[in-house]
Structures are given as structure tokens and as C-alpha cells.
Amino acid sequence: DSGVFTISILEQETPLGFIGRFGFKSGREVDKLDGVTYKLGETKAPIVLDHTLAYLEARVINHVDVGTHTIFIGELVAAEVIGEGEPMTYAYYHQVKRGTTPKTAPSYHKD
Structure with missing residues (x-):
């Protein structure tokens, strides 16, 4: 909406x-920024600083509904x-950290 x-x-x-x-809870249900260090960007959107190496800030120019997700296209x-360090990739999250999608998440798929 913003x-x-x-x-x-x-x-x-x-x-x-x-x-x-941030990934599996709705902002309608919880305050995702409670207890998190952040600043407001040029657009006044919150930029999370905890555990962050870099950030991108964008204005929505389009969106695509792909069923389980909405993809936002931004300028x-x-x-x-x-910050300095190794960025977390999708592969690292799943293969090394063993991250999984909770059954209660809208994007959950039973394997």
C-alpha cells in the first residue's frame, strides 16, 4: 500500500x-520492527540495520501475482x-543454515 x-x-x-x-509473519499480526535497529530511507520506508551488509530502496512500479507470492518490481x-562480511544466499540459507518454510506460511509446499 505504501x-x-x-x-x-x-x-x-x-x-x-x-x-x-520478516519472512514468515505478517506485519498485520506483529510489529516486525519491535526491538530491531532501523532507519528511515529517502522514501521513509524502514531500512533494517541489524545483520545487514547492504540495502536497496525502491519505489514500486509494477507487481505480478504468481500464486503463492506477489513479485514487486521497483525503481x-x-x-x-x-557492513562487511559474506552475504547470505538462498542456497546458503537452505543448504548450510537448513532454513525451512513453516507449515503456517502461505508459501509452504509439502515436499
């Missing part, structure tokens, strides 16, 4: 609980590297 979003590039050491707080407004 028309803006941010993407945080997380460090590999980010705890699974921290990831789950980049700002970006900054704010």
Missing part, C-alpha cells in the same frame, strides 16, 4: 529467528553498503 520497499542483504551469520520474523531510489 508504494515503496527496501531489501536488506543479510550476513551469513544472521539467526534463523531474525529471518523468520531503485537508493542503495548503500553498510
Whole structure:
């Protein structure tokens, strides 16, 4: 509804609980930023600073409904590297951290 979003590039050491707080819970149900260090970006969208190596800030220019997800397409407004370390990739999250999707998440698929 805000028309803006941010993407945080997380460090590999980010705890699974921290990831789950943002990835698997609705902001309608919990305050995702409670107890989290953040700043407001150029668009006034919150930029999470905890466990973040870099961030991207964008304005929504389109969106695509793909069933279990909505993909937001954005025009980049700002970006900054704010830390050093190894970024967490999708493969690292699943293969090394053994991250899984909770059964209660809308994106859950039984294997």
C-alpha cells in the first residue's frame, strides 16, 4: 500500500529467528520492527540495520501475482553498503543454515 520497499542483504551469520520474523509473519499480526535497529530511507520506508551488509530502496512500479507470492518490481531510489562480511544466499540459507518454510506460511509446499 505504501508504494515503496527496501531489501536488506543479510550476513551469513544472521539467526534463523531474525529471518523468520520478516519472512514468515505478517506485519498485520506483529510489529516486525519491535526491538530491531532501523532507519528511515529517502522514501521513509524502514531500512533494517541489524545483520545487514547492504540495502536497496525502491519505489514500486509494477507487481505480478504468481500464486503463492506477489513479485514487486521497483525503481531503485537508493542503495548503500553498510557492513562487511559474506552475504547470505538462498542456497546458503537452505543448504548450510537448513532454513525451512513453516507449515503456517502461505508459501509452504509439502515436499
